[in-house]
Amino acid sequence: MKGTNLGEFEELILLMVGILEGNAYGISILSEIEDRTGRKVTISTIHTALYRLEQKEFVASHVGGASKSRGGRSKRLYEITTAGREALSHSREVRESLWQTFLAK
């Protein structure tokens, strides 16, 4: 099925959405990535990745949580869908099996 593969960065974002359960949006994902992996990413890359994931229906979004710290703008909160979870575990399984083969060498 075309377009349902997870890219490395997409997988990372998807995991973050899962980790941040209920509070996953652009900036929180950005700081989570920086904290946990030390990677520097820009906000627009994250937005684009989220947009692609949503297109692939791995995440769903809803609007909410306007606050003063955002200049009165509401957040778009993302959560992982069943398809997203499946895609994650699928990619993990593939990787696991590849690891097994690799270690057995």
Add this chain to the structure above:
Amino acid sequence: MKKQTHRQPPIWVENLLELFIQDYFLDETLGDLYEWYQLNQHLPRYLLTIKYFLLAIRSLRPYRLKKTQKIFLNIIDISMLNNDLKVGIRSIFKNLRFSLINLLGLTTAFTCTLFIYSYVSHENSFHDYHPKTDQIYSIVKQSTSDGSLTRYTTTPLVPALQNEFPGSATFARIGQDPVYIHTGKSSFYEANFYWADPTLLSIFDFEFLYGSASASLNVPNSIVLTEQSAVKYFGEGVDPVGKTLDVKIYDGDLQLSMRVSGVLKKFPSNQDFPFEILGSMSNALEIYSQFENSWGLNWLLTYALFERDDEVAKIEARSNAFFNKYMGQGSETDKAFFFQPIKEIHLFSQHISRSHSTGNYRNVLAIVAIGIFIVLIAGINYINMVTARLHKRGKEVGIRKFNGATKYQLIKQFLTESGLIVFVSALVSYILAYVLWQPFTLFISTSIPIETLLSPSFVIIYLGLALVLTLAAGGYPAWLLSSLDMLKMIRGIHKKISRAQLRRILVIVQFGISAFLIICTLVIWDQINFMSNKSLGFNQEQLVVIPVESKDLQARIDVIKNEVSNLPGVASATISSESLPSEMNNRWGISWNPDERMGIYVVSIGIEYFETLEINLLMGENLSLPFKTDSARSIIINESAREAMNLENPIGQMVTLGGIKRKIVGVVNDYHYQSLHEKTESVAFMVGTSGYRVSQDNLIVRLHAGDITHHLRQINEIWESLAPNDIFNFQFVDQAFQQTYDNETSFIQLLGIFSLISILIASIGLFGMVVFMTEERSKELSIRKVLGAGIPRIIMQVAGEFTLLVFIGYIIALPIGIFTSENWMDRFPYRADFDFSIILLAALLLLLMAWLTIGYNTIKTALSNPVKFLRNE
């Protein structure tokens, strides 16, 4: 609550994103950016802003963008332009008459501005198409005696400069030498033949149509043609490189067969090189080898290309020492030289002789001023039209305010309206300028390329002007209306906004400007008229000058003169070393006692000279033929010379002139040998013989009235029998003198037309004001009529006020106009007496225009039936 100390992201970036990003993504994007901004507050402010801006730009991903159409709609929506435009257009059509008045005035003003701007930028652009133009200079020399400046330099100057300042600059000289060229089929007199150094072609990077710079002028006997002269001799589209032309050099008395080595592409119109054909300088140096070390003969224009700017001042500072070294201590003729940037030659050369430049920065400044005046008058029209109608708009504005319109919105609405009118007329003017381009360039007799109108800088400035005018003309009424109390406006109390006082002042300004221009035009016109009509001190009617260029013929000039004077159509004929108008090529030293000496122009003439020209002998007697005793050494001086020498009765006075003792035998009237641009200076006349130092090379003939063509044909026959190979050329003295005023004449025409236009625009405005006023006061006037006021009284009521305004404007402009025009005429040594009828004429012209414009409406109101205006209430 915690106090917000955080900085805010720049609002304009947010606005920008709002404009382009779809609503679906907007909050997410902007919110996240905002948070990012807050998170990174530790960064320095400028860095933060830049990073924020870059992030914002990067968030403009294609999938997030709005449809193009929607972006435009958004712009219009945000600014409420849609509504403003609609209201603006409605208001324009509702007051069609006033709108047309505005459109007409502004369109005329804009069209004038376009023409003026293109003229001025053309005048300003001279020589700036050469790649190295900023480094190229022209040498200007200052004379010791009177400090006068000239562009003509001597033959040894450049070698001496190269010797003294080696490697500082590349020099190129050109020198005029009229020649006679014939090919197999035709022959021409070429007045603008110039000898030129090969460096000329490398300094200026001329474009070649045929041949190349590297192969031209560096071998003897080679010539370079301009495109026009190539067409003249070889026809259109023919490559003449390698072909030869027979060139007869009059002054060198030599015939050369010269090979064409290149053809220069037609020059753009913004240059004033005098040459049409260039010959190799090496020929000239050979032909005129006697001048190789002569520091007395000035005939070359010298250009210099500097590699480094600082060299220029360094060399200039040493120019006096340079002349002392090469021309002897305390050189009598040349004191110093300096380098004038070639870009300045065109406009700043009035005081430098031999400049071949027709430009004049004063004329350009005058035209710029007129342009500004015209725009000002048109702008005032607009303000007056709008403020006059303000009370009608007052209610509308009041209600808008009541409904919550902000000041900003109101101003924007008025600006949209003025912008509409201004930009429509700007557009119409642009088209009009295109259509009228041909007549315009013909009128100013300069072929400015029409592409000038399309150049980006031009368009930007034009749009800028329209914008400024929109703001200036629309801004005031907008500000006025939006700052007033809305309740009063709705209830119709608007004393404050009628602003009659301001309108009166503005009308005075308009007519003051018009009066100023009219007065200047009249005064300057009077001066030019005076110059071209003033008696020159000799009779110029039916007087013809025939140049005798060939040395061979000059030797026999007496023979021609005698034969010509025997013709029935010829009243008398004489010879002279100077043409008329005269260039005065010979200046010698004269001394009348051991300690006093001065420079004097020397003219060698035939004895019939004064008789033929009808010049009055004031004292003494005429010169006599040279074979009588001592007469070769008798001279006649003019009145100026007598005054300069301060001699009560100079007859019999012995003087030393040109190193020889001579006797003054007579004094003649100061006749004007030149146009009245120049003051008549001291002149000495003597009878020369052929082969004399001052060669007699002009035949001056007075014809009988009647069939002039026939008379000239007879002279031509004699000419051809004596000199079949020389071209018969002639010019009428009166015409030649008139031509010297061409520059002034075309300037005064330009000035005249623009003053008329300015008064026309002012009158259009006045017309609008009268229409408005008669409408406004129709009830009042009708009541006056009902109560018994006569028609004349009503007319007085209406016309009186405006007449007074026009008159006040005139009174203010009068002294300024007279002062300015007198100032402008400073350069003329002979000035017309101030003609007091000009004062009257200008006043009449203004009042006439004013009355013509206000007349119709005034009389219509005065004659109308009062019931028409009164029955409504």
